[in-house]
Amino acid sequence: MSPVTAPVVQARRLAAGVFSVWIRQAGLAQKSKPGQFLNVRVLDGLDALLRRPISIADKQGDRLRLVFRTVGRGTEWLSRRRAGDSLDILGPLGRPAPTPTGKDVFLVGGGIGAAPLLFLCRRLAARNRLQVFLGARDKGHLILRREFRDTGSPVRIATDDGSAGQRGMVTELAEPVVKQARSPVVYACGPKPMLAELSRCLDPIPVLGFVEERMGCGTGICYCCALERKAGGYIRFCQDGPVVLLNEVKL
Numbered sequence: 001m002s003p004v005t006a007p008v009v010q011a012r013r014l015a016a017g018v019f020s021v022w023i024r025q026a027g028l029a030q031k032s033k034p035g036q037f038l039n040v041r042v043l044d045g046l047d048a049l050l051r052r053p054i055s056i057a058d059k060q061g062d063r064l065r066l067v068f069r070t071v072g073r074g075t076e077w078l079s080r081r082r083a084g085d086s087l088d089i090l091g092p093l094g095r096p097a098p099t100p101t102g103k104d105v106f107l108v109g110g111g112i113g114a115a116p117l118l119f120l121c122r123r124l125a126a127r128n129r130l131q132v133f134l135g136a137r138d139k140g141h142l143i144l145r146r147e148f149r150d151t152g153s154p155v156r157i158a159t160d161d162g163s164a165g166q167r168g169m170v171t172e173l174a175e176p177v178v179k180q181a182r183s184p185v186v187y188a189c190g191p192k193p194m195l196a197e198l199s200r201c202l203d204p205i206p207v208l209g210f211v212e213e214r215m216g217c218g219t220g221i222c223y224c225c226a227l228e229r230k231a232g233g234y235i236r237f238c239q240d241g242p243v244v245l246l247n248e249v250k251l
């Protein structure tokens with residue numbers, strides 16, 4: 001797979017430290033599916049050797065959207081891109097998420113974890129009974145709420161401080177609703193403790209989690225992304241994921 005150049009067509013800030021960048025790349029957009037990610041070259045010199053993985057948050061025609069939180073030099077650099085700049089991108093990488101039909105589907109997103117669930121939501125909304133749960137620290141940190149609602153899916157909110165929706169954790173909001181469904185299909189993306197808690201409280205209901213931990217090459221070569229399986233052995237979540245059955249791995 002060779003990298004491609006993709007012009008930035010729109011860039012804006014969504015919340016404190018959270019940014020949205022739309023790129024145009026027809027070939028990439030055509031191949032991209034929910035659950036996959038792009039490896040973006042950032043900075044120059046040695047820094048550029050290790051690309052930064054960012055999930056595909058949305059797709060419209062030949063455009064793809066990246067939504068990211070700034071945590072270090074790479075994502076800071078990305079947040080300074082403007083319309084007219086270009087990105088050097090490898091992808092799409094990872095396995096597409098499973099896309100069921102006719103099911104009770106629940107999407108549970110914590111913080112920036114809402115981003116990759118939006119693309120999945122668009123794909124699944126028309127073919128399933130879908131409900132979305134979004135959690136954030138406070139109202140100002142909630143992202144993509146309007147976009148999820150525009151898919152026609154009910155969206156429920158939880159914030160730590162109660163400034164929007166129910167006060168408390170998104171896992172507490174989702175748990176009783178999911179447990180009422182006959183054979184629920186659950187997807188989740190968010191911080192590792194949130195994924196671990198959701199998997200624990202819903203057990204034995206399987207949870208398909210988007211793993212966004214640190215990774216290296218992104219293409220199966222370096223083993224930086226090994227996750228231990230409960231049944232023994234390891235998976236590389238850049239290849240076997242990033243969407244994995246949380247019940248089967250040690251988080």
Ligand SMILES: Cc1cc2nc3c(=O)[nH]c(=O)nc-3n(C[C@H](O)[C@H](O)[C@H](O)COP(=O)(O)OP(=O)(O)OC[C@H]3O[C@@H](n4cnc5c(N)ncnc54)[C@H](O)[C@@H]3O)c2cc1C
Binds near residue numbers: 055071075
């Ligand atoms: C498959 C995949 C998809 C991802 N999708 C998204 C996305 O859609 N939006 C988004 O905001 N982020 C996403 N991430 C995380 C993103 O790749 C990292 O935040 C980014 O690589 C950090 O680069 P940096 O140069 O800014 O920070 P660095 O300078 O590399 O690190 C700065 C700090 O951030 C921490 N950090 C670095 N990488 C991660 C990580 N993966 N998870 C948690 N903390 C980290 C480091 O420990 C360090 O403390 C994804 C990660 C993976 C593996």
Ligand code: FES
Binds near residue numbers: 220221223224239
């Ligand atoms: S990141 Fe290198 S093998 Fe997964």
